[in-house]
Amino acid sequence: MYNFVRTGLLAVGVTSAVVLIRVLLVAPGSPSEADISLILENARTYDVLVRRDTQGIPHIYGDRNVDVAFGMGYAHSEDDYRTIEEIAIAGRGMLASVKGKDAAEADYLLHLFKIPERIDSLYDSAIPEYIRAILQAYADGVNYYAARHPDKVTPGLLPIDPQDMYASFLFRVPFFFGIDKQLSELFQDTRQREISEELTSAFLFTKDTKPPIGSNAWALAPSRTSDGKTRLVLNSHQPYSGPVSWYEARLKSKQGWDVAGAFFPGSPFMLNGYNPYLGWANTLNDPDLIDIYSLTINPDNERQYLFDGEWLAFDASTASIKVRLWGPFYWTFEKEVLHTIHGPVMDTDHGVYAIRYSGMDKFNLFEQIFRLNTATSMDEFTDAMRMGELSSVNYIYADKDHNIALFYNALIPERQPGFDWQEYLPGDRSDLVWTDYLPFDELPHVINPSAGYVYNANNTPFKATAEADNLNPGDFAPEMGIETSMTNRAYRIFELFDPDKDISLQELKDYKYDTSFSDKSSMAELIREILALDPALLPDLDAAQRILSNWDMSADRENRSTALAILIYEPYENPGFGNPKPDLLSVLSDAIKTLKTHYGRLDPEWGQVNRIRRGDLDLAVDGSPDVMRAVYSELQDDGRLVGTAGDTFIAFVEWDEDGNVSSESIHQFGSATLDETSIHFSDQLPLFVEEKLTPVLFRKEDLLEHLESSYHLGKKETPSQWRSE
Secondary structure, eight states, rough: OOOOOOOHHHHHHHHGSSSOOOOOOOOOOOHHHHHHHHHHHHHOOOEEEEEETTTTTTEEEEHHHHHHHHHHHHHHHHHHHHHHHHHHHTTOHHHHHHHHHGHHHHHHHHTTHHHHHHHHHHHHHHSSSSHHHHHHHHHHHHHHHHHGGGGSSSSTTSSHHHHHHHHHHHHHHHHTHHHHHHHHHTTTTOOSSOBOOOOSSOOOOOOOOOOOOEEEEEEEEGGBBBTTTTEEEEEEEESSSTOOEEEEEEETTTSEEEEEEEOOOOOOOEEEESSSSSSEEEEEEOOEEEEEEEOEEHHHHHHEEETEEEEEOOOOEEEEEEEEEETTEEEEEEEEEEEEESBBEEEEETTEEEEETTTTTTOOOHHHHHHHHOOSHHHHHHHHHHHTOOOEEEEEEETTTTOOOEEEEEOOOOOOOTTTTBEEEEETGGGGOOOOOGGGSSSEEEEETTTEEEEEESTTTTTOOOOGGGGGGSSSGGGGGGOOOOOOOHHHHHHHHOSSSSOOHHHHHHHHHHOOOTTSSSSHHHHHHHSOGGGGGGHHHHHHHHHHHHHHHHHHOOOHHHHHHOOOOOOOHHHOOOOOOOOHHHHHHHHHHHHHHHSSSSOOOOOOOOOOOTTTTEEEOBBBBSSSBBBEEOOTTSSSSEEEEEEEEEEEEEEEETEEEEEEESSSOSSSSTTTTGGGGTTHHHHTTTTTTTEEEOSHHHHHEEEEEEEETTTTTOGOOOSOO
């Protein structure tokens, strides 16, 4: 849900495409002297001060929003240039030319989603000039860093345009609500769903699937806190590195842009955080935002499909994809890209399908995000949300006026009643091709519940607070496709919060770092299933059952039952997109073998197994998949599970009775994302594993007491103030 899973698209399609092979001996060129001169000249038009605190976190100040964006582009590049560059390359559809054939699929999908065409036709007209100026300033900052550090630049890349990064952002949006899963499903050997027919009565939407990982967030009103403060907890679960990993920064301009929080590489806008007036935490939701149409192909002309009784021609174009082989050698192939009125077309062994997904007609998401950044009240925040540019994600909200809310945000299509939209749709009917979305105000929202708390952990919005304040699912049409599922994390939040009418800050932190599984969770169901097995079915199964029967269902480092449970749970419950659920006995056997091979016992301490590695550090960590202290890992050859995602940037934000904001935060590694020579490459990791937070230096006077470096960029810059050469 946060990354891209190989769909098998090119593996299926390239061999049937008309392939034009060109083996080239082309070495990408370096930027011209004119390009470098222009980059340096552009830098002199900005005036920005970058101050880094003792954790290396950049605090960026400027008179204008564009000054701040330029400083953010430069500072972000100091810490994570390689990722930003990769995002720009992806936005150009050139990943395979740098990374080889494994990236060709992403380049093809970029064309399939018509991202280059949308950029060319809409960037200047659909995005307001002031947003384009901010995006350009960020790109100028990235280019300035690159021009001063040419050894870190991929030849032929500079200058990076803001359109490059914007294209990459647009491309990633549908992956957050599962388009990769839909593509993977289409390329299974057989059709996975039926074709929906008109129903004689309304269907009951019972979607109980849940994303394998996600995020936690909650807000508490003064009526629920022991000291009368309003609190917001941000706990997004993301990869530890890459294009959707968090970067912490503080931005402040004299034009009113005044935020602290988490940013993605390639974007100057705060995506998860707060300003002096309000803040929000995002969690992924899972409404039905993708529809698949089964097309009827003309038997006399395979270039046509049936629509409202007529044969229409496919909209055809060609994607030219350049693939790096080795050294200066490249292979270029061309593959046809087809579209219908519905959207992109997939030609598979069991049929031809078109996909229509939420937001494919939207383009101005960054203006909406910027308006959220600069909102000063709930009214301004909800006005920004009504723009309807953001395809999905929940917003857990809190503000200085002590409002709290869950806003279930999604661009939910206005669908015709009377069809089961969870199945494939007939592709020959125009009345099933939606063109509009439901208004934001018609979506599920829980605002200032009497219980004094709201939460979400990738669960249904119909479980968001105390039972008396929850929304009624029957008030929302089934064709909206709103999920009904619960995660373990959601169960645990309710079990911890609901009985506690007076939650202290320390209790809130303890709840955030809870490592337990609820008795209602899928883990609990799995353990009961294992304990019911005949011990004679598998060697050592009786010993495994004894260990699991004594497990307290928690994932603390000292626990001696957790390793066995997690090694069974992860491959069994989350086999991956397109993979059938494996045989439980086979998974049990693999888990037993792994533990006996690497630890000589079935019950090693969980901390021996569950690790986070960064540079020279290799530390034990509490937590596991789908607990509040979320850690998602990959099994290594040495038998260790090493974290790759889960808890990353965490922040506790509060407003006192006078509306003054303060906060604490932590990052899983440190601010120097890719600079292994920096002390900030891993300086926050020991604090992170010990579940500690540090104060956010939101005010200048606090920052000056913890200042590591300070340097101007642009007009006032001098060589002595440069941070690095």
